[in-house]
Amino acid sequence: MKILLVEDSATLRHAMSQYVLDAGHSPLLAESGEQALQLLEDTPVDMIIMDVEMPGLNGFETTALIREWLGSHWIPIIFVTGMSEDDDYRQGIEAGGDDYLIKPVSKMIITAKIRAMERIADMRDQLNRLNNELEALSQLDSLTQVLNRRTFNEQAEQQWLLAGRKQTHTCALMIDVDHFKLYNDHYGHPAGDACLKEVTAAIKGCLNRPYDLLGRYGGEEFVVLLPETDAAGAERVCSSIKQAVADLALPHKVSPVEPIVTVSIGAACCLQPRSCNLEEVIKAADRALYRAKHTGRNQYALEEMTAHRTVIIAHSDEDVLQEASACLRPIYNLITAESAEETLELAVNIRPDLIILCPTLVTQDGAYLADTLAELERTAPIAQLYLGHVAEPPPAARPSVDLPLNCEDLQKMAGQLLGH
Numbered sequence: 001m002k003i004l005l006v007e008d009s010a011t012l013r014h015a016m017s018q019y020v021l022d023a024g025h026s027p028l029l030a031e032s033g034e035q036a037l038q039l040l041e042d043t044p045v046d047m048i049i050m051d052v053e054m055p056g057l058n059g060f061e062t063t064a065l066i067r068e069w070l071g072s073h074w075i076p077i078i079f080v081t082g083m084s085e086d087d088d089y090r091q092g093i094e095a096g097g098d099d100y101l102i103k104p105v106s107k108m109i110i111t112a113k114i115r116a117m118e119r120i121a122d123m124r125d126q127l128n129r130l131n132n133e134l135e136a137l138s139q140l141d142s143l144t145q146v147l148n149r150r151t152f153n154e155q156a157e158q159q160w161l162l163a164g165r166k167q168t169h170t171c172a173l174m175i176d177v178d179h180f181k182l183y184n185d186h187y188g189h190p191a192g193d194a195c196l197k198e199v200t201a202a203i204k205g206c207l208n209r210p211y212d213l214l215g216r217y218g219g220e221e222f223v224v225l226l227p228e229t230d231a232a233g234a235e236r237v238c239s240s241i242k243q244a245v246a247d248l249a250l251p252h253k254v255s256p257v258e259p260i261v262t263v264s265i266g267a268a269c270c271l272q273p274r275s276c277n278l279e280e281v282i283k284a285a286d287r288a289l290y291r292a293k294h295t296g297r298n299q300y301a302l303e304e305m306t307a308h309r310t311v312i313i314a315h316s317d318e319d320v321l322q323e324a325s326a327c328l329r330p331i332y333n334l335i336t337a338e339s340a341e342e343t344l345e346l347a348v349n350i351r352p353d354l355i356i357l358c359p360t361l362v363t364q365d366g367a368y369l370a371d372t373l374a375e376l377e378r379t380a381p382i383a384q385l386y387l388g389h390v391a392e393p394p395p396a397a398r399p400s401v402d403l404p405l406n407c408e409d410l411q412k413m414a415g416q417l418l419g420h
Contacts, residue, residue: 001025001046001118006036006062007080008054012103016049016080016110023111033057037065045075047117049110052081052092060095067096074124076117080105141216143193144200149223152215153278156225159211160278163227171234171269172281173224174289175203175241178262178297179255180220186254195250195261196220202244206237223282231269231304238265238300257297264292265300276305283351284310290349309353309418310335314343314369315387316358320405324356324387327407328414340369347379353418356410359386359400370398383417 003020005027007013013029020027028045030036034056036048048066052059063077078099079092092100098120099113139151147155156172163170177183177199184192200214203222207214213225226234242263250261266289270281284303287310292301311328314337315321325334335352337343340363347355361369370386373379386400387410399417401410 001114001121002028002044003114004028004030004036004039004045004048006030006033006048006054006059007051008032009051012051019107019110020049020114022107023114025114033059033062033065036062037069040066040069046121047075047114048077050077050079050097052079052083052088060091060097063092063095063097076121078113078117080110144196144216146200146204146222147213147215149215149217152213152217152223152225156213156215157278159213159225159227160281166228168228169230169269169271170281171226171229171231171267172278172285173222173226173234173238173241174217174266174282174285175222175224176264176289176293177220178257178264178293179252182254183252183261198248198250199245199261199263202248203241206240206244223285229269230271231267231302234267234269235300235302238267238302241265242298242300262298264289264297266290266292267300267302268305269302270305280309280353281305287350309333310350311354311356311414312337312343312346312350312352313387314338314340314355314357314361316361320358320387320403323405323407324410327405327410328356331411332414340364340372343369344372344379347373347382348376351378352382354383354385354414356385356387356414358388360388385413385417 003025005013005016005020007016008031017027017029028039028043030039032054050059050063059079059081066077076098077096078101079097080101080103081088082103084102089100098117101109101113139147141148160170177196180192183195200222204214207224211227215223217223226237242265245261245263248261251259252261253259255262266285266287268281268284268288270276284305288301288303292299309332311332312335313321313324315324316338321336321338325336328334335346335350337346340361343355343357343361344363355373357369359370363369363372370384373382373384384398386398388403389400399413401413
């Protein structure tokens, strides 16, 4: 250890220095509190033995400044002094001292104190290492050892803010292992866990830059953020991941797609990061994944984002549906639905920015569609707007546009709900 000796007496400095050398450590010498502070600016030390009665800054004052400067970094400080009153002990502890020895101090005592403080310092270092390891583990998914969802979102948000400042293209991928439930049911959960580990390794092997992020989003679903990547680059990564997983040749005898494990991938690329946020890009990638899965799986689909938002219009009256669609199509990416069940499926899988719906639409179990959407965790955050109004039975309070439809009113209300 490097031990700083702060002592204004040359005789005591020499004696204490010899004690430190005999104990197998390296002494650093300072004649005053001021000199000790200057030395600490450039030289890290492991322990300080501090005289209290010195000209200029005394030991208590010097220690208080050292503790303030070091902040949360702790090193042991031992006072050595002729001051033996109870109040002196109190001042020493309040200043930040860890031990208090009365002069004259024998070689045996100082050697024992150094050894004791060394053990405490070792325990502190071990605790810090364990805390750092625990913090690192808390950021990772326990099975696949990639970022968990919370940490991915935090780090991806930082990358997104950087992309906004640099105005660089950014893409997100949502990756789903095809028919993984069938795999688990057939081969068992231990085999399923092993499968996910191998798929994770294959995906990681396709991400070659240190700032590409990979996280497990839940179950068999993974998410990737590709900063400084355009649509062509995202397609290359998608193709590489799809091939890397196929090259694993993991048997999947019960898959209706292929006799091996495959993946479906949805990609979304934002060409102007300031025109959308990270959540919107991930939602767009989720929509693209939905298309890839529902058009055969074992493939990827790409969505290039513009400033347009996605809106579902669900209405039982075909004329109203067509009229509202014509009104909003120039402004939004539109999807139409004619039944509650179709709307529920679209909302869960696509997660639009807004749902415009007929207030009288009910699900098969007789519940109002609007209420069902509000109760589901995946669709609850989606803004809703009624198109038409009924008084009995009263639906839950939501913004509405009355019929007959006024296109300007509908555009204005939709814009307000979407924040523009």
